[in-house]
Amino acid sequence: MTKTVYRVCVELQVNNKVQLAAFEAGWVESRMNNLPCGDRDSVGVFQQRPSQGWGTVEQCRDVAYATASFLRRAIDADRKNPGYTAGHLAQAVQRSAFPERYDQVESTARSLIAEAERTVGSTGLGGPEMVLFRNGTIGTYAVQSDGNVYGRGQAAPGGLFGPWQQLSSQGGFVGRPSVVQFPDGTVSVYVRTGRGVILGTGNKGGPGSDFKPWQQTSPGGAMAVAGGPVVVLRSNGTLATYAVLADGSVNGMGQKVPGGDFDHSWQRLSEGGFVGRPSVVQFPDGTVSVYVRTGRGVILGTGNKGGPGSDFKPWQQTSPGGAMAVAGGPVVVLRSNGTLATYAVLADGSVNGMGQKAPGGDFDHSWQRLSDGGKFVGQPSVLQFADGSISIYVRGTDGGFWATGNKSGPGSDFKPWQPV
Missing domain, CATH: 1.10.530 (Lysozyme)
Structure with missing residues (x-):
């Protein structure tokens, strides 16, 4: 209890x-x-x-x-x-x-x-948010126990991670960051504060350059967010933000033009009952699907009815509940074969995955256990590589970050978990 x-x-x-x-x-x-x-x-x-x-x-x-x-x-x-x-x-x-x-x-x-x-385990760390950069290296972003945002990365593909670099100084951040990588290799980082507003920053110049001052990108007050945001780069070059608000509803908002301000007006996508951070999948045609955990530990999903920007379909349950309920937010990824796969930490602290058997089909509602129980918390971060293989990163109950990945090609068994 x-x-x-x-x-x-x-x-x-x-x-x-x-x-x-x-x-x-x-x-x-x-x-x-x-x-x-x-x-x-x-x-x-x-x-x-x-x-x-x-x-x-x-x-x-x-x-x-x-x-x-x-x-x-x-x-x-x-x-x-x-x-x-x-x-x-x-x-x-x-x-x-x-x-x-x-x-x-x-x-x-x-x-x-x-x-x-x-x-x-300790609540000190938020994250991790993992990013596969265009040069083949991996970066990670997280909120540390002082309430500030930090990032670090590999010097070369497959190499060790360097020391943490502090990206904020004011403190007050909570949860997992959301990172957007642009075609030129620059990134923007968005994080929720304890006051329930989203702040964002980005590279001043090219990839790897210093970051700009943090700017508020969402309204507060009655429209404050209760879960971490997910920000995605849409096919038209604009950014869209998805988050669960304090009333438990899922909402979205976006820029009207690339590089412009967010409109600070949430579009309500659901009634209440949701918790945590959404997972958003963008398809080649520009449509999106959104998956979020409910307070009962089941995952519900929705998606555009027609083309990009169209209304969303009714929410549908995509995971089992009861003993198989999820305790952390899900991550849903579009695999190289066109099917979706979901990864989540269950109530027993184990990492599990499941997927569709065919593109657009139902999820099979049968979790594949990828770790022992009692070891992990929060929402995983998943990277998919050019060959279709994946790596999974999760926060451990020890406060550290742990990772695994396919032993060989897509769909193969996973390696033993290792600290990052």
């Missing part, structure tokens, strides 16, 4: 105060137990009431879903009331008749967090 709550906090990259509020509320309401009943129609670890808009009974007793629901409201309360203690945030969400109880259990909640961190 405690580990599930902690894993959701890691996936959503909440700040320490919001995380503490969740553990205080869970301890006060249920002693961190998934209760089948309570006062009136209250159920679950947070004693959420279906009659008060928290979801169905099943959703309120789904610990991952219930935690994500609590965190979304706590994030909003923290943004509106930065001076609140963790207990105040818990009370703002729970609306208890005994508001003082939450701050009173702070020491217990901190002990629960410390124990979860020892068994699941």
